[in-house]
Amino acid sequence: MKIKAFSFRNAKEILRDPLSYIFCVGFPLVMLVIMTVVNKSIPKEAAMDIFNLSKLVPAIAVFGFTFIMLFMAILLSKDRESMFLSRLCGAPMKPWEFMAGYTLPVLIIALLQVAVTYAAALLIAFIEGEKLSLLGMAMSAATFIPVMLMFINFGIILGAAFGSKSAPGIASVLITVVSLLGGIWMDIEALGGSFFAAAKKLPFYWAVEIGREAMATDVGSQRLWGGGLIIAIYLIATFLIGMAVLKKNVQEM
């Protein structure tokens, strides 16, 4: 009941903000259309396949999660600054219940975001005469659940650690980092060198990769399981850091 009440509140706050539709749904869809058009203009001799629909769609989904992170950070930082969170901390709720109350509604919004992105991708595939595996899309959506949770945790960390003016700015920097090192808009594996080495140490490249591997329905893929393990490590780490920062900063208010 307590988590449900808090979850509903958080969902309403996000869904009543028109900007959340523009950024969480509109922007990824626009990028999906633009990149599909760009892909058509790339000559086959270039042998560049990252904008092929089956590879582009999981990358766009991960790009969408970065905005989920942004809105999570904005919501939490505003709650802290308005002392609303401080007031809520007077309620007989445990820290994990607060985390769950923030996480659950945003997770559902992220799942809906994936559903909308994939539905749009199916429509584009139909128009373009391309094939997209429904099983691959379902597998990739399922694979994304820990990725979504990880991005939500990043949002909680930013919202708990920074004010409502600085949190969105820092989130924007992180969105750029995800775009570059996640290999969303370019083939960073082909770039190689220290850039690729750095990307492999961060979770963003693997977030995109496991989505692509799952889309290809390659369940035996080493990249899928290895990447999944890295995501799991980051998921646990961000959860623990998020809990600690939230607890510390709410106490200090």
Place this chain on the structure above:
Amino acid sequence: MKNSYAIEAKNLTKRFGDSIAVRSVNLAIGEGELFGLLGINGAGKTTLIKMLCRMLKPTEGEMLIKGQNISNFEAKKRINFSPQETAFAQGLTVRENLVLMAGMYGLEKKLCIKNVKEVISRFDLGEVQNKRAKTLSGGWQRRLSIAMALVTDPDILFLDEPTLGLDVIARRELWETILQLKSKTTIILTTHYLEEAEHLCDRIAVMSKGVITAVGTSKELEEKAGTENFEEAFIALAGTELRREAI
């Protein structure tokens, strides 16, 4: 035998690094009492209130509720807090804010509906119940803030500067509402307005530099300070020493 104190603080101290915000505070507030905390800015009122309502962990000391040293979790079920900032969910309506607060305190659906209806009526929030909280005027926001604290039907209610920033009419209306709560609910309020403390409170504690310098009725404090009015008494008990230091 159990005493009749709603809340007791024993040797309550809070340190932030090297500075001491609240130093060895001892307080005993009776059931149904309206107790005021007065002090100039930085006296430690809000820190003390936050410790009493279990939002801030004391460095030293203990707090009893009805004579019992109960866990924070259990204590939080019996108390509620209205902060000095208008703290509510901005995008939610007045009714949704009340339902949220009741839900977060684990009230059953039937009780939640009953309490929400009751506080909407008590605070005359009917006409604004479907308006988003952020669109309300300052007076309505204050009312909502206190209504949110009361919707859980707490035994002890903490009001941190409840009339801050309100015009005279809105302040008077809120005074009436607070007085209606008296005796049914134990209320601890902080305020900067001396006439407010004098008008509302059964007893008043004066805080200075994290220490309670005097406790009593407004008349008792005047006698203690040897002054003829409450303002002079307050300055004698709380203000002068600090002002001299500042100069």
